Amino acid sequence: MAEVLENRPVKFTITHYRQQQxxxxxxxxxxxxxxLPLAMPVFEKHGVLEYSLFVTPPYLNGALKQEIGGLRPSWDFADFDCFIEYILPTVETITNVMSDPDWQLAVKDQENWVDVPKALVSAGYSTPYLLNKKPVNISK
Known part of the structure; x- marks a missing residue:
């Protein structure tokens, strides 16, 4: 991967759609x-700092689309089943995890459960600006 100029943890995200069956x-x-029980040892081995599963149930997304869709008709509403967030020490951690033989064991049933071609991935940096109702990381 390209050289990363910033010296801070990387957020890596992936959306997953389930197989329809x-x-x-x-x-x-x-x-x-x-x-996750198979993945956690791989995460520990490669120094993954955090893992979060943001579950997006269809009933909640449907209600959001109904409620907000009229106010924002140009918005497209996500319909994936979950959004996974990793906080990693470096971008290279992504490759290290995915090339680990134990990772292959952790994702062995993935094709049966995950509609893999629909996955959407991203990497970047996260900066909070509001924590516990208090502004942070802003100059004024």
Whole structure:
């Protein structure tokens, strides 16, 4: 990967859609109960700092689209099942994790559960500007 100029943790995100033969609930259960126990040792080995699973149930996204869609008709509303956030020490950590043989074991059932071609990934830096109702990281 290209040289990273900033010396701070990297946020790596990925959205996942489930395979349609599985319910949203079964999909999230697979991630939490089957995938994560296999993935956690790989994360520890490569120094992954944080992992968060942002679950986006269809009923909540549908209600949001109904409520806000009229106010913002040009907005496109996401319909993926979850959004995964990793906080990593370096961009290279992504490659290190994904090339680890134990990672291959952790994702062995992925094709059955995840609609892989629809995944959307991104990497960047996160800066909070409001924490616990208090402004932070702003000059005024």
């Amino acid at each position: 599985h319910s949203h609930e079964a999909f999230i259960k697979w991630i939490v109960e089957e995938h």
